Amino acid sequence: MYLHIGQNEIIPDRRIIGIFDLDKCSYSKRTRDYLTAAEQEGVVLDVSGDIPKSFVVCDHPYHRQIVYLSQLNASTLKNRAESGQLEL
Template structure:
């Protein structure tokens, strides 16, 4: 199955490591440090097209991990992942 992250970006569900709320997590120093390091490594993809609400950490065949910034609410992404259906 696949998970639609927004802006025509689709990832295999089995590669999703975690879905995080950007507003709730971004005030933590560890999260800010993690996102800054991912940005420096060039593994952050902004697929939000607007103000991101969540970030999704995925396993990637060519990188250790890849981080997608999404405009979708984390609850919406979680529901899509749990439904087992590709939602466009």
């Protein structure tokens, strides 16, 4: 199955490592350090088109991980992933 994470970006659900709420997680120094390091490595893709509300960490065949910033709430993405349907 696939997950639509916003702005016409669709990712295979088998690649998803985690879906995180950006507001709740950004308070943690470890999360901020992780996102900063990912941005410096060039593996952060902003598909939000606006202010991001969540981020999705995925494995990638050419990188260790890739991070997508999404304008959708983490709970919305979680519900879409659990429904097992392609959400557009």
